[in-house]
Amino acid sequence: MLTNLTIALDMMGGDYGPRSSIPAAVSAVNANANLKLILCGNEQVIAKQLESLDSLSHPRLIIRHCNDVVTNACEPAVAIRSKKDSSMRVALDLVKSGEAQACVSSGNTGALFFMAHYVLKMLPGVKRPALISAVPTERKNPVYLLDLGANVHCDAQMLYQFGIMGSVVAGQALGCDNPKVSLLNIGAEDIKGHDEIKQAAQLMQQSDLINYIGYSEGSDIFSGKADVIVCEGFVGNVALKTCEGIAKLIMKKFTRALEKHVVYKCMAFMLAPIIKKLYKRVNPDQYNGASLVGLRGIVVKSHGNASAKAFHAAIDEAVKEVERQLPDKIAAIFEKTHSKDTVANQ
């Protein structure tokens, strides 16, 4: 365990802003004696909320005042150009300068992605960063799904690189050497899908950096047959949000079905905590956040409507990634690939 952990938080993002980020920050430093948090945002608002939680003078909660906020409606290009004193930008700058080892934000995903890309830059050899999250499966271990929306369209090389980065993340998180990597497709047979997927499958098959096990369909995501599932950002985003939608639908329909009968109605009351817990478990993005991989720094994106508990979970995720030194591990693999390519091209 690292003894000196500093994480920068964008306190002003998401639907609840400081109402969820401040209780999360307080509980996170109280739970981890090695953790120092730099709270980026409006000093007055943060100080007032900290005071209400008797934590204004906490030695490991440092306020960094920022004049601006990146709103959800803000276009990424505008955010980069004119939001230099926003809580999101300052948090990223702190990672860039080395003052913080990671940053967490629940703000505008598109702006965060482009700003992180612009401020932190990519690791050598990486074509594009990707958004990755752990998704629950029928087995004990989750599956790591990427890209979740950072890149709308992806070519074969990008999908292949996502496979490598996903392997590193899953390998570290699950403690295994050869995570099983699969490509999300519309059928399990080789003839299915479009050219980019077929070419990516070939690249993965030929690579000794990836334990490629073939295609997965949407219904296979949760079976646990793969440790990493790769897809383009548009598809991953729709798949993850579809999960969120259907989980909500099932829970609602189930509760409604129970309420129709007196006997079941009493059960509904008793079952409520189980249903709630389950709903959280099948909504991993909402709970643990997603991470940007491929950058020269650690950035964790908490869900836009993250509660204090969910924001705390995203801080914990950032802590784990610092401890696992994810960017260094990914850089090492890409360096190996690069020197191999150079040798192959000589």
Place this chain on the structure above:
Amino acid sequence: MLTNLTIALDMMGGDYGPRSSIPAAVSAVNANANLKLILCGNEQVIAKQLESLDSLSHPRLIIRHCNDVVTNACEPAVAIRSKKDSSMRVALDLVKSGEAQACVSSGNTGALFFMAHYVLKMLPGVKRPALISAVPTERKNPVYLLDLGANVHCDAQMLYQFGIMGSVVAGQALGCDNPKVSLLNIGAEDIKGHDEIKQAAQLMQQSDLINYIGYSEGSDIFSGKADVIVCEGFVGNVALKTCEGIAKLIMKKFTRALEKHVVYKCMAFMLAPIIKKLYKRVNPDQYNGASLVGLRGIVVKSHGNASAKAFHAAIDEAVKEVERQLPDKIAAIFEKTHSKDTVANQ
């Protein structure tokens, strides 16, 4: 109600073949006195199964012997070229010749799509047919989702046409004049998504054939905010199969959670029928099948692992589509568009 309904069934497709298609055919004709079914497949196998159900001499169950079967591994091009006496092809030929008004198959989706396209041809003005299915929502009415995998990639014009066809299907099924049409995207804001989606949104916005309401995200599918949601086949297929997967996961995790406590264990037993019913309801594709729209004939695709009940539901869906005269209604709209375009180009 039509008094003379004839539907051709591919008896040999899907995971269970005649084991599910024959009981489905028997129960369908028994439930609808106007319905005649032409059972395409191996005569011996069908006759034996019909006999076991005391229905060999049923006057409205006609066997049409076919020597061949399109397997799941069969490539579409091979199926078209060399499976002319397959149960799938014969069922489609019966629609083409007018002997049957619709056909139902639970066989190889890709082969069925290409063969139907080849045999029946497209309606004038339609660029590509699409696979559509009703998906449950939080409200009373379902939402019609298309394309579900018939076209891997789609350009703006195709997406726009899917919006028109989806409008006709939803309008007829829900009995409303102006179904709300939405495009599936990775965000609700105008700047989100790729060029094809943005262009399709423009086409829909400018059209008086579509009541376009803007973008939906994956999580909105089930909210009931739209009556029709349009996406490219790759995305729709992944979304639908993801629903199937997550529904299975939730049901499993819920049952497992209940089994951990003695009190809940008894409940699990009592709740089993509710859970089963709910699972079926959130798996519409598995239950009612999906339809190919845009062709000069009605083709309903039942799920590959359709039970007898599910195959019966797909036959009922085909009956409804015949009664609603869907291809004629779609043709009429496209004729209107075409004459408009001609006028506009003069």
